Every structure is written in structure tokens, then in C-alpha cells.
Amino acid sequence: MDIKNQQMILITFFSQYYAFLLKQTLKDRCTLKSVPRSLSSSCGICALINEEDFPSINVFSDNIDRVFYINDNKYEEIIWKK
Secondary structure: OOOOOOOOEEEEEEOOOHHHHHHHHHHHHHHEOOOOOOOOOOOOEEEEEEEHHHHHHHHHHHHHHEEEEEEEEEEEOOOOOO
16 A cells, blocks of 8 residues: 555554454555554454545444554544434
């Protein structure tokens, strides 16, 4: 995934299943990794996506724990659920 000059979003999930499902949906536009220690997650896996793919996560909204922008290795939580 080319992340240079792109706003990245980190997503945590309640279940690993939905992290893998998002990866399967977005293919190479999504990277899975361990959740950083400074954040909490129920399943321990998070997804990194480009901001342009953000609308794709709406189908997973009931299974997403938290969403963050990544800025200079800092995490800014996004309040995104209606």
C-alpha cells in the first residue's frame, strides 16, 4: 500500500472476523496489523486504509470499535457513527 502523501485511517474492530472481511473487500488498499498499545481494541487487530476508502467501512459500522486519523504517529479519534 502506498501511504505517502495520503491521510491514513486506523480502524479497530470488536471481532477479528470483520477486520479480515474488510481486508478481503479492499484487498491491497487495506493493511492489517496489531493495535498500537496506546489504543484499545476488543480483538487486537486493526486495519489501515486511505481516507479515500473511508466510505467503504459503512457496511461494517456495527462491528467497528473505533476510528482514528493518523497524524505524525499520533492518533486522533474520529466520531463517525450517526
